Amino acid sequence: MATSTARRLDGVAVSPAALQAAIDRLPRIRLGHLPTPLEPCPRLTSALRGSEIFVKRDDCTGLAFGGNKVRQHEFLFAAAREAGADTVVLGAGTQSNWCRQASAAAAKLGLKVALVLVHGVKGPVLQGNLLLDRVMGADVTIVPGTDLEVLPEHLEAKAAELRARGRKPYVFGWADLKTQATAAVGYVNAVVELHAQLAALGRSADAIYVAGFDVTPAGLLFGVRALGLKTRVVAINPLRTSVDRRTEIAGICGGIADLLGIDFGVRPADVTTTDDYIGEAYGLLTDAAREAILLAGRTEGLILDPVYTSKAMSGLVDHIRKGELRNGETVVFIHTGGTPALFAYAEDLELGLSDPDR
Numbered sequence: 001m002a003t004s005t006a007r008r009l010d011g012v013a014v015s016p017a018a019l020q021a022a023i024d025r026l027p028r029i030r031l032g033h034l035p036t037p038l039e040p041c042p043r044l045t046s047a048l049r050g051s052e053i054f055v056k057r058d059d060c061t062g063l064a065f066g067g068n069k070v071r072q073h074e075f076l077f078a079a080a081r082e083a084g085a086d087t088v089v090l091g092a093g094t095q096s097n098w099c100r101q102a103s104a105a106a107a108k109l110g111l112k113v114a115l116v117l118v119h120g121v122k123g124p125v126l127q128g129n130l131l132l133d134r135v136m137g138a139d140v141t142i143v144p145g146t147d148l149e150v151l152p153e154h155l156e157a158k159a160a161e162l163r164a165r166g167r168k169p170y171v172f173g174w175a176d177l178k179t180q181a182t183a184a185v186g187y188v189n190a191v192v193e194l195h196a197q198l199a200a201l202g203r204s205a206d207a208i209y210v211a212g213f214d215v216t217p218a219g220l221l222f223g224v225r226a227l228g229l230k231t232r233v234v235a236i237n238p239l240r241t242s243v244d245r246r247t248e249i250a251g252i253c254g255g256i257a258d259l260l261g262i263d264f265g266v267r268p269a270d271v272t273t274t275d276d277y278i279g280e281a282y283g284l285l286t287d288a289a290r291e292a293i294l295l296a297g298r299t300e301g302l303i304l305d306p307v308y309t310s311k312a313m314s315g316l317v318d319h320i321r322k323g324e325l326r327n328g329e330t331v332v333f334i335h336t337g338g339t340p341a342l343f344a345y346a347e348d349l350e351l352g353l354s355d356p357d358r
């Protein structure tokens, strides 16, 4: 994908209508229940006594319990279909939400799906996302270890094996810019959607908080900045890596600009992402994340997941307590889903059948 050098970096690049039109020119298969609700959270807001919290319910996007990957798959599956594929090949950990939502999309579209899943912290327990993958008929290959960097090689091998059997596989690459930028357009679209929902309430967001690694924050940040909004996009990163996330996210934004034909760039310095809430490792619950799951559940009946949204909410709670978000500011927490994994983490929640002190 060609990346031009001198792009516009500030100001207003497009109107919401022009941004929507650019998105609508790309191949897309409607899969999600969109727009997702934007819900006020008055009881959570008053429990934290800080900024006013709204939740964008992207855990309600449909497709086998929903999540942020549904928006991404609308564009990825369209690319697979344009390529004439009969099978999509992708991979991640055994409790991957990305793979579970792909299994659902494939089933719905009459495609086959081949998953390569590394053990990860939970291993091959037939619970949560892995159980759902099997329910939806995914062909699952499990590889040992926790290192996701081995995936590109396994995905290519799987695709070669399928080709040899006369199938037409399409690989959703791991850490591949074309896949990432195509997927991220789903979150540019989410910004246009959110902007309209807030406008209908006569409001705007001072900040967006999201559990994000790269694709989701890139789409949100590109959308917010290209529209010239003042909203701060804060990504709470779930996974420590050696790659600099700011550079990577800015790079995906370049890919989005090329796909949409919009002359606008994002600098690494424009990206806000933090590793502060990961704790020991990806996929291991922290005390603050456990507290966030109970807080959201008990104030709003809102279920967070153990790997992403609980850590993101622990970051939001901490930022409110530290005064990084001011009273009276409006913050939108994007609930990126992942809730089926909670059932694979029942023991980590350390809950008995009742709370003696309540």
Ligand SMILES: *Cc1c(COP(=O)(O)O)cnc(C)c1O
Pocket: 067, 068, 069, 097, 098, 211, 212, 213, 214, 215, 216, 217, 305, 308, 309, 336, 337, 338, 339
């Ligand atoms: C995948 C995932 C994320 C991170 O999304 P990226 O697009 O990789 O940034 C966040 N939350 C949940 C629940 C996810 O499944």
